[in-house]
Amino acid sequence: MDYRWHWGVLLQPVATGEAATYFDWLLSGLVNTVQLTLLAFSLALAIGTVFGVMRTLPNGVARVLSAAYVSMFRGVPLIVQFFIWFFVVPELLPGRAGDWLKSLPSHAQFLIVSVVSLGVYTGSRICEQVRAGIQARPVGQFHAAFALGLTRAQAYRHILLPVTFRTILGPLTSEFLIISKNSAVASTIGLLELSGEARQLVDYTAQPYESFICVTLAYVGLNFAILRGMRWVRRRTALPGTIGS
Amino acid sequence: MFEMDWQALIDSKDVLLSGMKITLQITVVAILAGLAWGTVLAVFSLSTHRALRIFSQAYVSLFRSIPLVMLLLWFFLIVPQLLKALFSLPSTVDLRLVSALTAYSLVEAAFFCEIIRAGIASLPRGQLQAGYALGMTSRQTMRYVILPQAFRAMVPLALTQCIVIFQDTSLVYVIALGDFFRRVTAIGERDGTIVPILLVAGAAYWAATTVLIAITNGVRMRLEK
Numbered sequence: 117m118d119y120r121w122h123w124g125v126l127l128q129p130v131a132t133g134e135a136a137t138y139f140d141w142l143l144s145g146l147v148n149t150v151q152l153t154l155l156a157f158s159l160a161l162a163i164g165t166v167f168g169v170m171r172t173l174p175n176g177v178a179r180v181l182s183a184a185y186v187s188m189f190r191g192v193p194l195i196v197q198f199f200i201w202f203f204v205v206p207e208l209l210p211g212r213a214g215d216w217l218k219s220l221p222s223h224a225q226f227l228i229v230s231v232v233s234l235g236v237y238t239g240s241r242i243c244e245q246v247r248a249g250i251q252a253r254p255v256g257q258f259h260a261a262f263a264l265g266l267t268r269a270q271a272y273r274h275i276l277l278p279v280t281f282r283t284i285l286g287p288l289t290s291e292f293l294i295i296s297k298n299s300a301v302a303s304t305i306g307l308l309e310l311s312g313e314a315r316q317l318v319d320y321t322a323q324p325y326e327s328f329i330c331v332t333l334a335y336v337g338l339n340f341a342i343l344r345g346m347r348w349v350r351r352r353t354a355l356p357g358t359i360g361s
Numbered sequence: 362m363f364e365m366d367w368q369a370l371i372d373s374k375d376v377l378l379s380g381m382k383i384t385l386q387i388t389v390v391a392i393l394a395g396l397a398w399g400t401v402l403a404v405f406s407l408s409t410h411r412a413l414r415i416f417s418q419a420y421v422s423l424f425r426s427i428p429l430v431m432l433l434l435w436f437f438l439i440v441p442q443l444l445k446a447l448f449s450l451p452s453t454v455d456l457r458l459v460s461a462l463t464a465y466s467l468v469e470a471a472f473f474c475e476i477i478r479a480g481i482a483s484l485p486r487g488q489l490q491a492g493y494a495l496g497m498t499s500r501q502t503m504r505y506v507i508l509p510q511a512f513r514a515m516v517p518l519a520l521t522q523c524i525v526i527f528q529d530t531s532l533v534y535v536i537a538l539g540d541f542f543r544r545v546t547a548i549g550e551r552d553g554t555i556v557p558i559l560l561v562a563g564a565a566y567w568a569a570t571t572v573l574i575a576i577t578n579g580v581r582m583r584l585e586k
Contacts, residue, residue, distance in 0.1 A: 191567035191574075193528040196542060200563055204556050293426075300428035304534055311431050311535075324438050332427055332435070339426040 125321045126330070138317055142327070145313030146334050152230050152309055153296045153338070159235030160242050160295065161288075167239065168246025169272060182243065189240035194233070194301050201233040202305045226307035234302070238295050245287045249280035282353050289346040296338050310334055365557040373548050380544030383458065387465055387530045387540065392523050394466035399473025404503060406478055417474065424471035429464075430535050436464035437536040457538040465526070472522055480515030481507055516584060520577040524570060531566075541565075 126139040167185050170178040189197065206214045217225060253276055261271035281288075303312035310331045317327035370377070405417035424432070440460040444450055484507060492502030531542040539547075545562040549555035 187571065188567065191570040192563045193531040193542070193566055195531045195534055196559070196563050196566055199546065200559050204559050207556055297426075297428035300430035301532065303430065311428060311434065314431065314434065328431070328435055328438065332431060335428060335431065336423075336426050 119325060121325070122323055123326055125323050126326060128321075131320055138321060138327075141308075141313050141317065142310075142330055142334070145308060145310040145331070146338075148227070148307060148309040149296070149299050149334075149338065152227065152234065152299045152302060152307070153292075155231045156234035156238065156299065157292055157295050159231060160238035160291070163236060163239030164242025165246055165277070167243040168250065169277075171243065171247040172250045173268075182247075186240045186243055189237050194237055194298055195304055197237055198230070198233045198301055198305050201236075202229045222306070223308075226302070226305060229305060230299070230302035230307050230309075234295060234298060238291060238298070241294075242288070242291055245284045245291070246280065249284040250276055252283065253279065279355065282355050285346070285350050285353070289343070289350075292342050292346060293339055296342060297335065365561065366552060366554055369548070369552050369554070370558070370561070373544075376544050376548065377541065380539055380541040383533075383539060384527075384530050384541040386458075387461055387533065388523075388527045390462050391465035391469045391526050391530075394462075395469030395473045395526075396519075398466065398470035400477055400508070402470060402474035403477035403481065406474065407481065409499075421471045421474050424468050425475075429468060429529060429532050432468055433461065433464050433532060433536050436460045436467075440464075455538075457533075457536050461533045461536065461538050465530070469522070469526055473519065476515050476518045476522060477511060479518070480511035480513075483514050484510055513584070517577070517581045520580060524573045524577065527573065528566065528570065 126142070127137050130136050130138055130141060167182040171182040173179065192200075206217050208214075209217065217228070220228070257275055257279075258271060261275045266274065299309055300311040302309055303315065306312070308316065314327050314331040318324045321327065402417045402420060405413040406421075408414055408417075427435075437457065437460040440463050441456040444454075444456070444459065450456075488506055488510065489502060492506040493499075497505065530540055533540050534543050534546075537543070542562060545558055546555065549558035552558075
């Protein structure tokens, strides 16, 4: 196995004529990965919270809707969902929305579709955690809220959810890490995030090891940053009186 | 746009079946090899030798911090070169398949290692001491007392992981291996029916997953009895 290492290739200008080096391509891949991860995680948190709460409501329709959402999005592989959002959904959208999406520059299209695919998929996993977190609250907290004259919405907003989020911070951290890794699937619909750039660099430079090593290190670094960030959140939000505070 | 050409799908059933075969092959090999190697890693992580513990820990955290897409690309880069350097291979060997099988087996071992470790950790410490008190060596205690109970404790999580593996096999798309999903998209692109055929593929995966989840729940309920 005689491989010619050539790290200098990363600093060479790219062959397409843009004013950039191959290293700049990797950096823009990192920016896209971080962007996609943060946006998709925010979307997943929002959707997961709404559907997770719905699952705990007395209203049967809300519970069935939430269960159907989870079953549908956990039952189909992520890459299939990416393809469906990319190829199928724009055709289903009412005329003007579909045309608007297709008229966007391709990068914006890829990013929007990726954020939605990844966010809705991960939302179904977060939904289950929010549901379990709420159901693990002692029922007395709910009764106490009602006794104080709070409405159901207020009880969720001020009593149940603030505590629930703190108790499920561990699983949420895992989801954050998983979503950063799952963002690599976006390369299959054409988004040039880290692993998309890794493949593009191989095509242009024929130096696979250099580009793969850089990209792998970037993912490991991203993992580390997320862990550190979530540890900070955990310290800031620890429930007073618990062992973790 | 949404007209499905079912006849074209039926005509391509051999292609689809061979795709399904690859999907199942990767799933089964990844589960079996992952379980075997994952058990070894879990035992390493509880070993009294520091080097083994560090190896197991480093292995698990490395494989868990890299996206599966990237690992597949890595293994498709390394495995074919390694095989060619070591053996004179007949050209009939499907290097994509061998690379994918290697990647999934090694990655899933890291996940199974964590599941088995959690299973072992859930056992009361007295089980170890009881084994020693009966005069068993630490290896015998592991083999006859700890592991059989740990496996039973981890069954629900391990089954869920098997379903995850089944779904994740579709990522071999990135190394152009013809599994079920890759074959389906190829047919869709050929016939210009990508829109309906993706919905069919999604429904097929959903049905398979739903059946697998039902089986998992059945097993879980029997275990809890």
